[in-house]
Amino acid sequence: MVTKYKALSVVAASFLAISLTACGAGGSTSGSTTDTKTSAAPTATAPAKKQENITITFQNIYPDPTDPKNGMLKKIVNDFQTKNPNIKIELDSLNTDQQKLKLKTQAASKEVPDITIVNPSAQMKPFVDAGLFAPLNDMVEQNGLKATFQEGILNWYTFNNNIYALPDGNNIGLVYYNKDLFKQAGVEVPKTFEEMVAAVKTLKGKGIQPMAIGEKDSWTGSFLFMNVLLRTNGGPGFLQAVVDGKKTFADPAFTDAVSSFQDLVQAGAFQEGATSFDYNAGENLFKTGKAAMYYMGSWATGGIETSSVNGKVGVFKFPTVKGKGNPDEFMLAPGSAFAVSANSKHLKETKDFLNYFMLNFPKEAFAVKGAVGIAQKVDGDFKAAGYSDMAMEVLGLFKQVKGGDLAFDNTMNPGTAQGHLTSIQNLFVQKKDPAEVGKEHQTAYETNKK
């Protein structure tokens, strides 16, 4: 008996030993695959490689099939695949928030998809600093791609003279308004901020919701607030002045902006419970004709055009505040951009694909009426292509842009930006002393700057 069980235990032990070594082997193979990947890279440039099947992962933020950009994306990808049968483009379509989170998680383990989406300036800097993106300088020279972009736009994606991403949009902040509701309340398009506050009161008095906002996503309020600051500062560059140590958040330009912004909130501009409305819910109020005004980036044009208020909507520039500022200076929103992973297994093919994609982007976006506010020059007659009057107005505004500021979170580090977003969101639910708000900002800035 004893020997029998001894035999059993030996068998058991050997089983275990095998499973353990299997585990160990598994571990070491997964460890070594990365080695083989990197060592395979040089051989990949060998001529025999042409027939090899390649998969490129393309993370993007056009998941909504009703969005014209989604169809455009699929069309360009399919065209490319037909021309390059050995290359498969795998789409990883996510909405913006999910994509941001997924990319950060992937970046933490240095496994960035071949093509991914980043936001300009301060928001993409940590990724660039960590060496995750491949420079695209040589690629933008190919086939004249660089010349298709608008003047200066690529600067927001350039670090140490290297271009790291190619933007899909170049937008400005503006106010959409519902002409019918304005007429109903007998309100004119406001020329100054003070007139805007007065218009809000008149609309409110007539039982019309003056403005819509989705302030649960706190950047929406910040975007509007920063436009007020752009005016009270008498021009762009307030945040840069703070970073350069020339100004603090105690500056009158800032506190004036806070008190003016509060005037708007206290006049009842925004819908009750605005901080529980997310971006889409807020925009829907305007799109369903329930609100008279909507401040947003020009990217909203397409969505409003396909909604029920189409035809009744006009746009105007954000007015001067207390007589300060120039309405031709806008909140600028260089869009999210396509970046290529520095560790991509097929760097060359990925760059080739992105080159192809961006070259075709303006044409295809124009065809699906999604070309208002893209980052590239568009040839074509918008009017003849059936773009609405409102879209034409927006295009007209683009021509009047004389510079401006970037959104707060594109200028400041993420920690300070979060402090700012919370502080502004708070103004929607309670009145605060502007000096106190400035102090909150200053504290957030001091504790987060490096």
Added chain:
Amino acid sequence: MNVLRVSKWTIAMFVLPCLLIYVSLVFVPILVSLYSGLLDWNGIGESTFVGLKNFQTLLFADPVFWPSVRRTLMFAVFSMAEIPVALGVAILLNRFIKKPNFLVSSYFLPVILSVVIIGQLWKTIYNPAAMGGMLNQVLDMLNLHGWTRSWLTDPKIAMYSLYFVALWQYLGYHTLIQFTGIQNIPADIYEAARIDGAEGLKADWHITFPMNIPIFKISIVLAFIGSLQAFDMVMVMTAGGPAHATDVISTHMYNMSFLSMKYGYGSAIAAFLVGMCLIATVIINAVFNRLERRFS
């Protein structure tokens, strides 16, 4: 033991793989995040070791942290206070309803629904009347105009509105657990009690309650740990806003790690949360060991 004389080595050999998997999936991540809590790291680039500085900031200099702990603990207290109610419902169901299964499953229904759906549902219920909020409309209809509120955006009330949704959602869950426990108590005990003159509430106090203590404990632990980790519902309904008014520990952790990109700091919060869960479990166990001894 004598029949199957397996050496300790053999046992160890068989247990080891499971143990390894368990350790690598549970303890290693905890240790890793403990270690990350000692770093100044944005989650992407280079990290620097800063020792206990994150914890120091967390405990002494973060104006958002302690209020979020308080809200989390309040969440736990409310959830635990719900369990006696669930027990009461279970007792009533068991006593007065002939075929209680249908009722039990309808109470259980909200548990099956995804929290995201529940959150969206209650968000629309809580909306201002002008935006179609059902709760405020009903209050208006009842002429209780003074009672209408901006339920999710008034910093004083928002958190309580969230507590309520969680209580509503999990009442059925705890009722089901308690109900199952009650059904496992043999009927003859109640019969014997009846002969001795104990019926109704008296029988509940002397039989149902003591015999259900282990089940009670399961509910309490689930409620407590569950509410410490409350995250999804808060995220869907308010995302911690307005201005941190509904931030709980887990949403604060999320904001710090992923939005403010202070991964190290977020890990320090995570470490604190793990510690809190462990301590809570130990305390709850100790309390229940006492209770069980007293009632058995």
